[in-house]
Structure formats: C-alpha cells, structure tokens
Amino acid sequence: MTATPPQPESPSMPRAHRPPQVSAAVRDALTLMSLPLVAVLALPAAFAGGGTRRWFGGRAESQRAEAQAAKDAAAAAFYELDTAQRDLRISIETIAAVDDSPAARRAAADFEALGHRIDEASHRYINAVDAHDLDRDDLEASAASHARTELTRAKDELGRVKQDLDRFADGLGPLLGKAETQLARLAPAVERARQSLLAASNALDTVRGSGLRADDLAARLAALAPELTKLNQGAGQHGVPQTLERAERVAREAEAIRAEAERLPERAAEIDHRLVSLRTRAQALTTRAGQVEPVLSELRRRFTLACWQDLQHVPGQAAETVRQAELKLTEAQAARDAQRWPDATALLSTARALLNSTDEAVSAAGDRLQRLNAVQKDPQQEIDRTRFAIRDAQRLAMAGRHTPDPRHARPLDDSVGRLERAIATLDGRHPDYWHFLTETEAVRQTVARVVAQIREERGGAAGH
Known part of the structure; x- marks a missing residue:
C-alpha cells in the first residue's frame, strides 16, 4: 500500500483549500508506509548507529574497554604460563628418564608442587572469565569495573607463578645439561x-x-x-x-x-712357533743338564762341602723338570690341534716356566765353579769391591754433616765388622770361599739399602 504524499502549497491557492499542515511525526509515519517492508525492518539498526548494543553512555563503554583489555592481558599471561609449563614438563621428563639421583627426584617433586600452584592460578583465571560476560548489551559500568579488577588480579597471579616457574627452570640447568x-x-x-x-x-x-x-x-x-x-x-x-x-x-x-x-x-702361527722353539730349548737343556755332573765333580774335588752341597740335587731336578716341560708341550700340541687356543697358550706358559727353572739350576752349577775359581785365585778383588762400596756410603752419610745419622752410621759400621770377619775365614787350611762370597754380597746389599735411604730422605727434604 502506497500513501499519497501531501501536495505542496500553492501561493495562489486560497488558504481554505490548502491541505492541513501535518506534524513531523505524521510525515515520518507516512514515509515509512511508502517504503518496502525489508527497508522498514532495517531502519531501527540505522537509527541505533549500526549495532544492536544498547547505549548507556561513555563511562560504561570506557569501563567495558578496560575490562576487555584486562581480559586480553590475563589470556596472554595464561598462555605464557601454560606454554612454559609444557616446555618445563618435557625437561623434567628428560631428567627423570636419565637421572635417578636424589637431586633429580627433588626436582620432580618441586615441579609437581609448582603444578598445583599453576592449577590454582589457572582456575582463578578461568572462573574470572566465566563470571563476567563483557559482551552483554546491558553491562553496567560497575560490573565492568569489577570484572577488570578480578581479571587483573588473575593476570598478576599468573605472572607471579610464571616468575617462580622461570626461576625453577633456571635452577634445572646442571641436571638438564647432564x-x-x-x-x-x-x-x-x-x-x-x-x-x-x-x-x-x-x-x-x-x-x-x-x-x-x-x-x-x-x-x-x-x-x-x-x-x-x-x-x-x-x-x-x-x-x-x-x-x-x-x-x-x-x-x-x-x-x-x-x-x-x-x-x-x-x-695360531705364534703358538706353532712357540711349540717348535720350546721343544728345541728342552732338547738343549737336556744336553746341558748332562754337563752338570762333571762340574759337581770338580767342585767336590777342589772345594769344601759347604761350597757345593746345595747343588747336589741339580742333575736329577733338571732331568725331571725337562720331562715335565716336554709333557706340557705334548698337551699344548693337542690343544692347538683341537683349536683350544687359551688351553694351548696356558700349557706353553707352564712349559716355559719349567724350562726357565731348569735353565737357572743348570747355570747355577757352572756359575758357582766360575766364581769360586775367581775368588780362590784373587780374593782381594772381592774385598776391594766391598770396601769401596762401604767407603762410598760413609762419605755420602757425612756429606753436609759433622756427625752421621745413627740410623745410617750403625748399619755401615756393622758392615765393616762383617767384612773383616768374612776375610778372616780365608786364613784357614780349607777356606769356605762360598761363605766368603755370600757374606760380601750381603754386605754390599746392606750398604746399597743405606745409600737408597739417605738419597730418599734428602730428596724428600729438598722437595719441601
């Protein structure tokens, strides 16, 4: 339906025939009646300034904006705390997977305690957000102000917990690094x-x-x-x-x-070589052991009983040890053929030890005869050698001192007396040359120990 708009007043028209003047409200109503229905429905929004929210004045909108800003800040703080907690949980799980020390267990417990504080702060924030609908049309200024206060408080609490979480994370450095x-x-x-x-x-x-x-x-x-x-x-x-x-x-x-x-x-090649070598050595020792008896015969003929009686067992012992060594070599060959390498190696070592002891025993007889021959011909060489060792030790003991240390002087004086007594045993009709040689050797060993003691003590004093 379309309304006829009022006709404009003509100046020549008589006043009685002019259309009656209509108020502004009537004109607006008529205008509305002439518009399509869709346009009519859209007009209230246009009159309201483009939105559906009621207008309560500038103060209410200002409080709403501040509350919304507080809500955004709290959301940012919540997000930062949640992100930090997730990152730190990964660190704690990393430590727990690797480290079971008391320090690691304490860190896990402390993180759990922080988790409770984070939960409390998060619940406070969520409750504050749920309690206030900042998009309500009829939000009053006082409600917006209250929302801003609670949201700011929630944000501050989230921030404090975040700071504690950061400090805790900084302290995890050594554990996390490990x-x-x-x-x-x-x-x-x-x-x-x-x-x-x-x-x-x-x-x-x-x-x-x-x-x-x-x-x-x-x-x-x-x-x-x-x-x-x-x-x-x-x-x-x-x-x-x-x-x-x-x-x-x-x-x-x-x-x-x-x-x-x-x-x-x-x-395997080394074991084969050792088998050949030790067999050859066993054969050589068998030959040398047969030469011990003539050496013993000469010792018996020229020297007293004390000079050779400890060697009487050498021929029989040498034959027995060589026999044992050859038996071990046979066993070692069997182990090598069976490729039992550890057994073969162990048996070869045993055979070698047996042959070494045989070698020493056989050599002892020949060495004894050689040394006895030398001292019988010229005992003075052995005497001079021993006296020189004593005098050299005495000079060392007196170096830098007016009197020697009794710990050094006493064994050296005893060595002098022991040497003189050994020399005296050579004056008899049948001297015990072997006793003389063992005594002079013992004196030199005693002197050598004193010298080593003096040098050790002076070296330690110089170090300080």
Missing part, C-alpha cells in the same frame, strides 16, 4: 654397539673361512644376542642409563671379539 648429554650419547652408543656386533660377526666368518673354528669366540658373540634384543627394545623400556651402559658394554665386548678373531691366524 640428562641431555646422556641422551645425546644414547643413539650413537647404540649404533656403535650394533656396528661392533656386525664387525665381530664378519670377522668370525672370515676366520672360519680360513679353516679356524673359533668356537669360544662364537660362543661369546652368541651370548651378546639377548643384549642386542634389549638395545633394540629401546631406552623407553629399559631406561636411558641402563641402555647407555649396556650399549657401551656390548660395544667393548664385541670389539674384543672382533680383535681376537682378526688376530687368531697370527695367534
């Missing part, structure tokens, strides 16, 4: 263990291809299979420290197996 170092070592350590096991397996295959069985090494490598399974299961199941220790141990053992496997051909 944990991160172990974690950084974990993957390379596990990979080294795997590569070491692979290298050991390849080395064993190569050795077996050359005809050597290496059964003991194969058994040691097989024993590492359960350890490899645990490494593959990961640190999440077995713990970082335990996995790291296991990886390093597996790598060491696998490397030792690889090295022994690669050296096995050389070891």
